[in-house]
Amino acid sequence: MTSPQHTAPPPAPPADVPAGSVLSVRALRKDFTLHTIDGRVVDALNGVDLDVAPGEHVALAGTSGAGKSTLLRCVYRTYLSGGGAIWFRTSGGHLVDVATLSDAEIVGLRGREFGYVSQFLRPQPRRSVLDIVSSAGVARGMAREAARDAAAAALRQVDIAERLWDMHATVLSGGQKQRVNIAAGTIAPPRLLLLDEPVSALDPANRAAVLDLIARLEETGTAVLSVFHDLDAIERLATRVVVLGRGRVVATGRPGDILRDPNLPLEVAR
Incomplete structure (x- = not known):
């Protein structure tokens, strides 16, 4: 026994x-x-x-x-x-x-x-902007469809144009990458x-939008x-x-x- x-x-x-x-x-x-x-x-x-x-x-x-x-x-x-x-x-x-x-x-x-946002985004190759942000939401417990909706809202908040969402993040400018990084860090906010x-x-306009989000x-x-x-x-x-x-x-x-x-x-x- x-x-x-x-x-x-x-x-x-x-x-x-x-x-x-x-x-x-x-x-x-x-x-x-x-x-x-x-x-x-x-x-x-x-x-x-x-x-x-x-x-x-x-x-x-x-x-x-x-x-x-x-x-x-x-x-x-x-x-x-x-x-x-x-x-x-x-x-x-x-x-x-x-x-x-x-x-x-x-x-x-x-x-x-945990979330970590720096001034640099080092995305994996061949991953789209929307996928990077929505994946962060899924990792924090969101359903995939809800995460995509939340990712879209976060990208709009930081003024990433919808025509860029399906592009690979590696082709974005430095400022655009930084805004994608912020969107991924704040979706389904971590503890x-x-x-x-x-x-x-x-730039000043995008800086103001990001500070509002934070x-x-x-x-x-x-x-x-x-x-x-x-x-x-x-x-x-x-x-x-x-x-x-x-x-x-x-x-x-x-x-x-x-x-x-x-x-x-x-x-x-x-």
Whole structure:
């Protein structure tokens, strides 16, 4: 007679992780070895702590080299971190440490619950614009037909002409690719959206349309962690600004207070 199987309970959440947070980064470290120079080790992140709640938009600020994009890539697991924890609360309410998940588990989270939008779109060859965007919706649980309808609405929102929807995304201009990237990142909004300079290549009209789309994510409860070098965009979208300097958090607060502090290391433009 076999004994009954018992499933081990999930680990208790760390005491300092807020009960409602979607993302909680703790003591995160990341360094790079400059093999092509002299083998020196450069610290990019040196003990970063931050939290992002549902519906909150946290913008990262700081000078070039402060670690902003590196932090986003560690959260998305494009980079492996060198220490610390990246706690993510799944749609099922479980806390998982992104830094220690297997590659297969990370791929699953990216498809369902993470979104990442950078200034570059690297589409697979021979995939149409509509297919790229609708596939993102399917990965997040939408039925295929509903995903195509939502993709069409998202593409209209970012002013991608319908005559381009069946074209391979590789032939689009840089600005068009960036708008397709935004449409795919925001369709069936994920629990966590990472934005790395998502409007850098856009003209003023398309920039305004994309910022409108990002602003509406607050209503969906999506947690957003972003990097902008645009003061107006940060002031419009962010609920909180976290300033990084030398790989550490040096300040955090409301955009109106942080962005006008002359003593903080910032590189933002109006």
